[in-house]
Amino acid sequence: MAAAAAAAVQSTRGSLREDLTCAICCDLFREPVMLACMHHFCKSCISRYWRGTQGPVTCPQCRKEFSSKQFQTNYLVAAMVEKVRATTSDAYTKNLEKQLKEALESHRLRKQDFINSIHRDKEKMNIIKSVAADLQARVKSEFQALHQILHDEEACTLEQLRREQEEELVKVQHHLEVTEQAAKELEDNIKALQEASTATQDIVLTELPALRPCAQVDIAPEFDINAFSNKYLAPLQYITWRRMFKSLKPGPSLLTFDVDTAHPSIQVSRDKTVAVESNVMTHHVNHNKRFLQCVNILAAQGFQSGRHYWEVEVGTSPKWDLGVALENVNRHARIKLSPESGYWTLRLRNGNEYSVGKQPWERLRVRSSPQRLGVFLDCDERRVSFYNADDMSLLYSFANGPRGKVFPFFSPCITDSRHKPQPIKLLHYPPAALSG
Ligand SMILES: [Zn+2]
Ligand SMILES: [Zn+2]
Numbered sequence: 001m002a003a004a005a006a007a008a009v010q011s012t013r014g015s016l017r018e019d020l021t022c023a024i025c026c027d028l029f030r031e032p033v034m035l036a037c038m039h040h041f042c043k044s045c046i047s048r049y050w051r052g053t054q055g056p057v058t059c060p061q062c063r064k065e066f067s068s069k070q071f072q073t074n075y076l077v078a079a080m081v082e083k084v085r086a087t088t089s090d091a092y093t094k095n096l097e098k099q100l101k102e103a104l105e106s107h108r109l110r111k112q113d114f115i116n117s118i119h120r121d122k123e124k125m126n127i128i129k130s131v132a133a134d135l136q137a138r139v140k141s142e143f144q145a146l147h148q149i150l151h152d153e154e155a156c157t158l159e160q161l162r163r164e165q166e167e168e169l170v171k172v173q174h175h176l177e178v179t180e181q182a183a184k185e186l187e188d189n190i191k192a193l194q195e196a197s198t199a200t201q202d203i204v205l206t207e208l209p210a211l212r213p214c215a216q217v218d219i220a221p222e223f224d225i226n227a228f229s230n231k232y233l234a235p236l237q238y239i240t241w242r243r244m245f246k247s248l249k250p251g252p253s254l255l256t257f258d259v260d261t262a263h264p265s266i267q268v269s270r271d272k273t274v275a276v277e278s279n280v281m282t283h284h285v286n287h288n289k290r291f292l293q294c295v296n297i298l299a300a301q302g303f304q305s306g307r308h309y310w311e312v313e314v315g316t317s318p319k320w321d322l323g324v325a326l327e328n329v330n331r332h333a334r335i336k337l338s339p340e341s342g343y344w345t346l347r348l349r350n351g352n353e354y355s356v357g358k359q360p361w362e363r364l365r366v367r368s369s370p371q372r373l374g375v376f377l378d379c380d381e382r383r384v385s386f387y388n389a390d391d392m393s394l395l396y397s398f399a400n401g402p403r404g405k406v407f408p409f410f411s412p413c414i415t416d417s418r419h420k421p422q423p424i425k426l427l428h429y430p431p432a433a434l435s436g
Helices: 002-019 043-050 077-085 090-199 225-233 237-245
Strands: 032-034 040-042 266-268 274-277 307-313 320-326 341-349 353-356 362-364 372-378 384-390 393-396 405-412 424-427
Touching: 032 077, 040 043, 043 237, 090 225, 090 237, 225 372, 225 405, 320 372, 320 384, 341 393, 341 405, 353 393
Parallel strands: none
Antiparallel strands: 032 040, 266 274, 274 424, 307 372, 307 424, 320 341, 320 405, 341 353, 353 362, 372 384, 384 393
16 A cells, blocks of 8 residues: 555656656756747747747747747746755655654654553553462452351351250150159059959958059259350350450460560550550669660560561550561660661651651651551561551551561650650450450
């Protein structure tokens, strides 16, 4: 198609060039002039052709005779000739070819760019699909585990009901059998007595007939519908849900503070679940686990494998740091919190400035101020994630988590004198897991 179109353009241009060619010099017109017969020639060609002729002259093309040497300049044709001359010049065509080449090249490059981009898009789609398939399998297995827990709970509860029903039935069945036996014995005795009674009409009865000893029948066992049903009419879903905590992987860890790590200005509650900054320094026994420069404290429970989750209540405290710290962090120096120094943390300053504990700090946009924070530690996948435990929305996740043993880390920070220090509480939720 393109070749045919180009040929057509070429031939149009060719015939136009022919139309604008002088029949005398066989070249494009120069200063074209028109005779009365409408034929055109170069002004110089026709002048030369007629030179020396006296009297009438003829048109070199159609031989028409004119009485005098008369012609007129055709500006329109002159302009067309100039245009054709310009567009058929070597420089012009070279330039045109160059432009063509450049346009072609740039189109080719852009096309290649698009092809590369399409390639990348397709690759990205494959990655998305494969990551999503992976996640799908994980979600499925998590739910399968939950279903399994529920199935087991259901089977266990139904089995218990079946056993209790059986026990009640056995009790009544036993009573029923004993009573039937007793009734039968009485029946036999009645028969014997009746026979003896009939016999007295004919003979003198000297003694009572021998009677079978009657079996003792206990009082009928009570069936207490209430006692039997109560357990199963209870808020079964809630009880099961409470019991499930024990089976969750990971369920909320029951953390306590390690008092031996507490900075001297941190006071810890007797049950070791509440830590608060105080302007009165506690004189502890010196311990090499203790933070001496920064107002920090660790939990007593360290982790180096598996997945763990815990919740911390920070309330409306305007300032805190929390996360995890490697066991071997320097506790006697003032350290900037960052993964490089062994801390994976989230921090709050001035009541609403949340940041990721990196150097430099990375500010986080947090929609509502969480009063409870959840920390998820996946030792195997080296991930540390922070959640707003009020609604379980993800706040931030470190993908390059710790290698080696870490401890839950907390800092109530130093409260300025205008405010009352607020405690950090380790949440034990539910208050107590129900035993199976
Ligand atoms: Zn000419
Ligand atoms: Zn003519």
